[in-house]
Amino acid sequence: MLMLGIALLSGALSVLVMLPAAQHLRSFQDGEQTSATLHTEGSCMIGQCKVEFRAEGNTVVADLPVGSGGGKSSVGARMTVRYHADDPWVAVRDEDTGGGGAAVLTVISGGTALLFLVTSVVAPVYASRQRRADPVAGVTSPEGGPAGPANP
Incomplete structure (x- = not known):
């Protein structure tokens, strides 16, 4: 959830602050x-x-x-x-x-937003797959062996 918040904040910085600043600088060409x-x-x-x-x-x-x-x-x-x-x-x-430092910061904060957005989606999926693959400690199957995907 924290990563999603960082992604949204960084994306908002890029779109609402730095992109207009870069466009303002370009208007002086x-x-x-x-x-x-x-x-x-x-x-x-x-x-x-x-x-x-x-x-x-x-x-x-x-x-x-x-x-x-x-x-x-x-x-x-x-x-x-x-x-x-x-x-x-x-x-x-x-x-x-040409946009100056604002254009550079737009790209950096936009890239950061994308990175954290992808991470906030991939991390929970990876964690849920890990939980399903790992046997639960102390739980045994009806045959007496460890519980897991191969031994339900």
């Missing part, structure tokens, strides 16, 4: 491209990084969305970003427009 500087470092994969760049003559400090890479970069690091002209407050590293 046709966005405006510009050079930026890492403004706030943190765990970019969970959306804690910010970049600074110029858009239409204004200096903008934009969030890098969930699933972005670049977490090992330090403040001041230069990078190329893409943003939507109508919303420059969110930018994506140019390297992440």
Whole structure:
């Protein structure tokens, strides 16, 4: 039952969180491209990084969305970003427009879900077959021999 719960949780993470994050990153493929500087470092994969760049003559400090890479970069690091002209407050590293780390985590959590789902089905079947094949200790057949499949 625990394995089935892990499978459902991992599948939900893949479908409800990481897949939309990867699609969001891909939506920037046709966005405006510009050079930026890492403004706030943190765990970019969970959306804690910010970049600074110029858009239409204004200096903008934009969030890098969930699933972005670049977490090992330090403040001041230069990078190329893409943003939507109508919303420059969110930018994506140019390297992440293919889905970035979110796409990788989608595959990993989906694979984990599949593994635990198969295991949660196979384990009880295997256990029930083992119980039928093993003779029960202390039980004898009417002929006096051990009880089992060959000696009912």
